[in-house]
Amino acid sequence: MKKIIICSIVVLSFAFAKAQQSKAWSLQECVQHALDNNISIKNGELDTEVTQVEKRDALGNFLPSLNLSARRTVSQGFQFNPVSGFENNKTTNLSGGANMGLTIFDGLRSFRQYKRAELSAEAANYRLQNLKDNVALNVANTYLNVLFNRENLEVLLKQHDLTNAQIKQTQDLVDAGSLPRGDLLEIQATYETENQQIVAAENSLAIAKLNLAQLLMVQDYENFDVADMDYLIPTASILDNTVTHIVDNAFKNRSEIKIAEQNKKISQQDVLIARSGYSPTVTGFFNYNTAAQEDTPLDITDQLYLLDGISYGVSLNIPVFNGFSTRNQVQRAKINLERSKVAEEQAKLDLEALVYRSYTDAEGSRIAYNSALKTLEARKTAFEYSQERYNVGLLNAFDFEQTRQLLVNAENQVIQAKYQYIFNLKVLELYFGVPVSELKL
Structure with a gap:
């Protein structure tokens, strides 16, 4: 019975394909x-x-535009210390920020x-x-x-x-x-x-x-x-x-x-x-920045909190002469x-x-x-x-x-x-x- 069903399906498929052709x-x-x-x-x-x-x-x-930034800088080399003289120091600085801008006019x-x-x-x-x-x-x-x-x-x-x-x-x-x-x-x-x-x-x-x-x-x-x-x-x-x-x-x-x-x-x-x-073009801006340094007694989180800052304002650009x-x-x-x-x-x-x-x-x-x-x-x-x-x-x-x-x-x-x-x-x-x-x- 199963073979009959399969054969029937094959025949019908062939007939359908032929009809389509x-x-x-x-x-x-x-x-x-x-x-x-x-x-x-x-x-x-x-x-x-x-x-x-x-x-x-x-x-x-x-x-508005929004951009985030983060940076880690490693500095290594001889630096002059007034007390101990030249020393080979290694410092690691962290910085980050967020910048937002909006065209007002x-x-x-x-x-x-x-x-x-x-x-x-x-x-x-x-x-x-x-x-x-x-x-x-x-x-x-x-x-x-x-x-x-x-x-x-x-x-x-x-x-x-x-x-x-x-x-x-x-x-x-x-x-x-x-x-x-x-x-x-x-x-x-x-x-x-x-x-x-x-x-x-x-x-x-x-x-x-x-x-x-x-x-x-x-x-x-x-x-x-x-x-x-x-x-x-x-x-x-x-x-x-x-x-x-x-x-x-x-x-x-x-x-x-x-x-x-x-x-x-x-x-x-x-x-x-x-x-x-x-x-003229009028744009508004808002910036947030912070920084920290590793290998210091103060915790990095505290530094980021203490050293952060913001700036915001409006800028005006008036075209006068552009060739x-x-x-x-x-x-x-x-x-x-x-x-x-x-x-x-x-x-x-x-x-x-x-x-x-x-x-x-x-x-x-x-x-x-x-x-x-x-x-x-x-x-x-x-x-x-x-x-x-x-x-x-x-x-x-x-x-x-x-x-x-x-x-x-x-x-x-x-x-x-x-x-x-x-x-x-x-x-x-x-x-x-x-x-x-x-x-x-």
């Missing part, structure tokens, strides 16, 4: 896996952790440094979000490329089956004397050409899967595959919005603009921090502020141009897709008409093959236009503010 990935799973494992995103997350440490550093400027430098650290942390979060958006878009594009190559292969295989059936039908017509043998040879040549096209399409599909697997850092390339679903054109409701409305939403939601805005705010804080150098150092720091900070303002304007212009181009691409791809569908319908009708004429001997094999090739090209154009349209819609949705987690096909 042959898992078909959806777009959402691919995007989430990339977000969880992408190296650039992990580095971005580490950058956000660094900014949290910087915030704690800035917060520490408000807190520093021209608001500490407050402004903490504010800057907060802005830096927010900017790091926006940069991380921008990384995630770019990775998600890259995954979506690579995923759609897999779908395109797979659907293209399916079209070629279907046409290959039709060509094979056409060979049998033509063979019967040739045997009956209705068609010349040259027509059969023409179709057989087409069949072999399609074999080459299928091999090329299979290679393209394998490479597309490999690219996606590498992007996701999946090691099991051979068993990696995407979900086998009928991917229809999604609702293009995003195009119901005007391009101006999409641009406004992009300005409010896109991380590129938020990063530029945060960088400008950081530069503004840098100017204020630099100006703090003009202000234009503070002034130069302020000027540099102001220049960086102007640069950040220019960068913010440039970011808005770039984003606006990208949105307009994406909107135009989406509109154009929709028109191209609809035109490709109409062309396909026309090619299907023309092919059916040509097939009827070919079957009764009114059309030679060369002209018939030309009509069929036009049909294959029309089907490929539909597939290409379809996935290009889907991708352009996804890009526009991201600019509109649709979260990465809600990207769907």
Whole structure:
């Protein structure tokens, strides 16, 4: 009984492992896996952790400092004694103390440094979000490329089956004397050409899967595959919005603009921090010190108690002249502020141009897709008409093959236009503010 249970567990484990290997990935799973494992995103997350440490550093400027010290000194050598002359003496001294300091006023430098650290942390979060958006878009594009190559292969295989059936039908017509043998040879040549096209399409599909697997850092390339679903054109409701409305939403939601805005705010804080150098600094201090010497009649504890002392007070430091150092720091900070303002304007212009181009691409791809569908319908009708004429001997094999090739090209154009349209819609949705987690096909 025990052996049966163990064997059952092994079989079930193997079946589960096999099922895991042959898992078909959806777009959402691919995007989430990339977000969880992408190296650039992990580095971005580490950058956000660094900014949290910087915030704690800035917060520490408000807190008092406390330092303890202890020292034991041994002195040995000849010393002059007025009574006995030179003697070889050895003395051991002990000392210790505690020092505390607190910045009372520093021209608001500490407050402004903490504010800057907060802005830096927010900017790091926006940069991380921008990384995630770019990775998600890259995954979506690579995923759609897999779908395109797979659907293209399916079209070629279907046409290959039709060509094979056409060979049998033509063979019967040739045997009956209705068609010349040259027509059969023409179709057989087409069949072999399609074999080459299928091999090329299979290679393209394998490479597309490999690219996606590498992007996701999946090691099991051979068993990696995407979900086998009928991917229809999604609702293009995003195009119901005007391009101006999409641009406004992009300005409010896109991380590129938020990063530029945060960088400008950081530069503004840098100017204020630099100006703090003009202000006086007030610090408070408290010191406690004591000492003792070994090899004396008085007990060490008593010495530490008798010889201790404290000092406390407030110090004021007023900057008068420092070789234009503070002034130069302020000027540099102001220049960086102007640069950040220019960068913010440039970011808005770039984003606006990208949105307009994406909107135009989406509109154009929709028109191209609809035109490709109409062309396909026309090619299907023309092919059916040509097939009827070919079957009764009114059309030679060369002209018939030309009509069929036009049909294959029309089907490929539909597939290409379809996935290009889907991708352009996804890009526009991201600019509109649709979260990465809600990207769907």
